[in-house]
C-alpha cells in the first residue's frame with residue numbers, strides 16, 4: 001500500500017476496525033456501516049496477500065469473495081471446507097503458520113495483511129510487526145473483540161493526530177498505527 005513501503009523488513013500487518021469499546025463483529029457481520037473504512041481497507045490491502053479465518057471469509061457478502069487483486073488465504077481446520085474454499089477462489093490452509101508460508105510466496109508479499117477475525121488476530125499479535133486500527137467513535141455490543149496488543153507494541157500515531165474524522169454518515173472515526181519490533 002505504500003504507507004508502509006518505507007519499512008526495511010517485510011510488513012506483517014494486522015488490520016481491523018473496532019468500536020470504542022473494542023467490538024469488531026456481531027453475528028458474523030460488522031455492526032456499523034463506514035464507507036471510508038471500506039475504502040481504507042481496500043486501499044491498504046490491495047496488491048498484497050490477505051490472511052483470514054474461515055468465519056471472516058463467510059462473513060463477506062459473496063460478491064466480495066475473493067477480494068480482487070490479492071491472494072485470499074483462508075485458514076480452516078476442516079479438509080472438506082478447505083476443498084470448498086479452494087473451489088471459490090481462496091487459497092485454503094490448515095494453520096496460521098501455513099498461511100504465512102503461503103503469503104510469503106504470493107505476489108506483493110513485502111506486505112502481508114491479516115484481516116480477521118478475533119481468533120486469528122489473537123494468535124498473530126506475537127508475530128506481527130504492524131497494526132492499523134480504525135477506531136470508531138461508537139459504543140456497541142458484539143460477540144467478537146479486538147485483540148490486546150502486548151507489551152512489545154508501541155503506539156505510533158493516529159490519523160488525524162488530534163480528534164476524529166467524520167464519515168459521510170456522521171460516524172466519527174480515526175486510524176491508529178501501532179508497531180512491534
Ligand SMILES: CCc1nc(N)nc(N)c1OCCCOc1ncccc1N1CCC(C(F)(F)F)CC1
Nearest residue numbers: 015016017029030038041042059060061064115134
Ligand atoms: C471492511 C471491514 C474491515 N475494515 C478494516 N479496517 N479492517 C478489516 N480487517 C476489515 O474487515 C475485513 C474482513 C471482514 O469484512 C467484512 N465483514 C463483514 C461484512 C462485510 C465485510 N467486508 C465488506 C467490504 C469488503 C471490501 F472489499 F469492500 F472491503 C470486504 C468485506
